[in-house]
Amino acid sequence: MRIDVLTLFPELFQPFLQVGVTRRAFESRQVDVRLWPLREHATDNYRRVDDRPYGGGPGMVMLVEPLERALAAIRADRADTDAVAGRAPLIYFSPAGAPLTQSRVQAFASGPGAILLCGRYEGVDQRFLDRHVDEEVSLGDFVLSGGELPALALIDAATRLQPGVLNDAASHQQDSFSDGLLDCPHYSRPERLGDAAVPPVLLSGNHAEIARWRRQRQLEATVRRRPDLIEAARRAGRLDVADERWLRQIGS
Ligand SMILES: NC(=O)c1ccc(NC2CCCC2)nc1
Numbered sequence: 001m002r003i004d005v006l007t008l009f010p011e012l013f014q015p016f017l018q019v020g021v022t023r024r025a026f027e028s029r030q031v032d033v034r035l036w037p038l039r040e041h042a043t044d045n046y047r048r049v050d051d052r053p054y055g056g057g058p059g060m061v062m063l064v065e066p067l068e069r070a071l072a073a074i075r076a077d078r079a080d081t082d083a084v085a086g087r088a089p090l091i092y093f094s095p096a097g098a099p100l101t102q103s104r105v106q107a108f109a110s111g112p113g114a115i116l117l118c119g120r121y122e123g124v125d126q127r128f129l130d131r132h133v134d135e136e137v138s139l140g141d142f143v144l145s146g147g148e149l150p151a152l153a154l155i156d157a158a159t160r161l162q163p164g165v166l167n168d169a170a171s172h173q174q175d176s177f178s179d180g181l182l183d184c185p186h187y188s189r190p191e192r193l194g195d196a197a198v199p200p201v202l203l204s205g206n207h208a209e210i211a212r213w214r215r216q217r218q219l220e221a222t223v224r225r226r227p228d229l230i231e232a233a234r235r236a237g238r239l240d241v242a243d244e245r246w247l248r249q250i251g252s
Helices: 023-027 064-085 102-109 126-132 148-160 169-174 207-225 227-235 241-249
Strands: 002-007 032-037 090-099 113-117 135-138
Touching: 002 064, 002 148, 032 064, 064 113, 064 126, 090 148, 102 148, 113 148, 135 148, 207 227, 207 241
Parallel strands: 002 032, 002 113, 090 113, 090 135
Antiparallel strands: none
16 A cells, blocks of 8 residues: 655654564555655745734644645656555544544555645645545544654554564454454563462463453453443444353443
């Protein structure tokens, strides 16, 4: 998949693309991330990308014209990819967006990619948003200085789901949210840490018992912290008979 990023701070992305399990996906261009520095599309002598808001008030607003020039360049560069895989949506990150969920990530990860618009200052001129943005996405109900962190989050979450990225395909199945439940606890050496011992079942080598124990811990954690996800998993048909029996036993 190809992801184009429109940003004032491309330098924020390189360090991220060079580390971790996702690095190989970026190096091999299995996930082809292309950075587009907005400043290069500001044509006036001052290379302006922002200006003061009409109506007054603090801060600056990102200007339509440099963004439109940059977007035209990206669309032209994507023409071949989009002809095959379909037109890439333009995604804008803001608190007003739809909360990002694993199911949205899964849909995105199986698609042609996208163009990600990273806002800065007070935001982007509404006329650009009205004309060009296909989807607004939010990481949560909080304010950030820019859309780069949400863009990085979406890139990471989608890249992990690409085939071959995680050496043990099952490991992302273990990720919380990939099966709609919160994650189970994890332990490693040492076996004893004062009075905090590793749950014996994990040392038993009995893989069926271990899988059951982990699933029960996932259900308990989800009932305790996010009971709304239990109902969603039930509706999605993700809870089996053993799950439902355990939920009854713990009184949920
Ligand atoms: N909760 C979020 O996903 C989010 C996204 C962008 C942002 N700030 C950006 C939006 C336009 C200028 C800075 N703050 C928060």
